[in-house]
Amino acid sequence: MPVSLKDVASVAGVSIKTVSNVVHDYPFVRPTTRARVQKALDDLGYRPNFSARRLRNGRSGMIALSLPEFTPYFSELADLVVVAAEERGLTVLIDRSGGERSHERRVAGGIRSNLVDGTIASPLAMTAEDVEILRDSHPIVLLGERLSHVGVDHVAIDSVAAARAATEHLLDLGRNRVAALGTARRPAGTVALRQRGYEHALRARRIRPDRSLYADVDLFHRPDGYAAVHRLLAARPDVDALFCFNDLLAFGALRALRECGRRVPDDVAVVGFDDVEECAYSIPPLTSLAPDKAAVAEAAVGLLVQRMSAELPIEPREVFPPYRLMPRESTIGS
């Protein structure tokens, strides 16, 4: 049975305002009154009604974090976003969009816009137009590079440079048949950028990108990496290195390589992307391109908070958090 301020007020024999004052630690309340009200509060088990509060003052103190799914990378990121938000007194409402455009749209600016004060979204399927519509009505910060230049705040590492660094690490090892795992028939967003970085690295060494070394996938999960590497090895048994566009693909790849009798890194060196915790425990441990996830989370929350509390419109900003390569045994042996 919900208890309202009014209930407490009548029990304590004071007005609703006095109860409100006590609840909000308003200093100018006579100590005896305060004690009496506090007792009534405790006895009745009063708890503020957030909907009413939000309706009244227009803020909920909550932000939404919309993620396609709870894979390791997004889980680790969510953890950090929650922490960063808590430091600012904000509660995070986490939403799993399933990568569906309709859901992403709804979440980002629609249904929730009157529930949360702002949204951090990692869109998979949302289009630039979707975002355009939303951004004026609701503070929003985008994670990942898919919709760059769309006029909203943006947080993502420089994917091209990072992919290039990962590929160069393999080339520096003397490998010259480096495959790219995670490409797509019609590359877009993140995939396109990582592919570009890979190609830049090759070209800088005067190596011609070779279509037969591109392993396409539908999703970025372990089974996709597994299946793609089996196909790749059938077509190009001479491959000597693998740049995987994320770690899950790499884990699937490690398994496929092992099944095909390839030693890692002796026969094939493997680099992943994201540096999820699992990298340190795979066999062999996976060298991975590590985005500074804490910096990503911090930047996203920071930008969003600024935007939420801004009086005037803010120019869209772009933040590129740092990254670094974490070398492990999948490339440098043990």
Add this chain to the structure above:
Amino acid sequence: MPVSLKDVASVAGVSIKTVSNVVHDYPFVRPTTRARVQKALDDLGYRPNFSARRLRNGRSGMIALSLPEFTPYFSELADLVVVAAEERGLTVLIDRSGGERSHERRVAGGIRSNLVDGTIASPLAMTAEDVEILRDSHPIVLLGERLSHVGVDHVAIDSVAAARAATEHLLDLGRNRVAALGTARRPAGTVALRQRGYEHALRARRIRPDRSLYADVDLFHRPDGYAAVHRLLAARPDVDALFCFNDLLAFGALRALRECGRRVPDDVAVVGFDDVEECAYSIPPLTSLAPDKAAVAEAAVGLLVQRMSAELPIEPREVFPPYRLMPRESTIGS
């Protein structure tokens, strides 16, 4: 700029009620009126204010899912809970408690109680008393066995029987120095139950549980399994099997075993618990006790929905979803 029903009404030249009727697809609205209102709705970009709606009709259509952290098991479970809830038209607000008691209490029945219609919580630190206080004021369903018999709905596989089955699998393989990885100085909750299942299995084969085969941990993460197995091997180099209380511990264990030159499963067979996706991709793939996670999620949401919509108080119920052992190469070779 938020648009209210009133705004739409004045633009469409009708009353607020008519707009509401259109928004709610109330059938008895003259088509011409409906069209005019719909146009105003679209032009102004009306979106309902959820706080107001909730304030008015007492329900938010949201449930909270409170998890200690976003580890693989909880992430997979969260995915399934979101899906199960969506099927019932509910939105899930996911909360990361960090395993802190104060946070768990707040979430479970406190701060959020007026924001969500019910809560599914997987408590790590919450005590029985905490739950007692909350359960009458707020629909709640608990995941995991830690607080059994506390008078609230409960969903958890039979941990004792499941742990026993996992241990028996190792014994059936002819191993007789089976260590338990994941025990604690002061076993409680899940740990106590899994330990008991392990001991039951041993005793049924007339094997005396041996303290030196208990590998204690602080947390259930990969590094804890890794460190504990290094200690275990130092003390008991003759161990020939490992029952790990969760998969992450097992992944840490696999790595430690490999570093110590133990072959899996030839020298040491390893069983995990939870059957997270990673099991199929570890090297070797990990045999694991697989709770039916979809059934857990389904049961949790189902119980909660019943409770939320109940007129009369419901007796606390306990649901034990099925589980099964998923044999893989970490015990049965390849």
Add this chain to the structure above:
DNA sequence: GTGAAAGCGCTAACAC
């Protein structure tokens, strides 16, 4: 078919 108005619980401006 549509309109007017009360009231959900809260906050804040304004009285006293």
Add this chain to the structure above:
DNA sequence: GTGTTAGCGCTTTCAC
């Protein structure tokens, strides 16, 4: 120091 009151946006009788 404390009380009164308007009104946030919505739903829902109850009139018309």
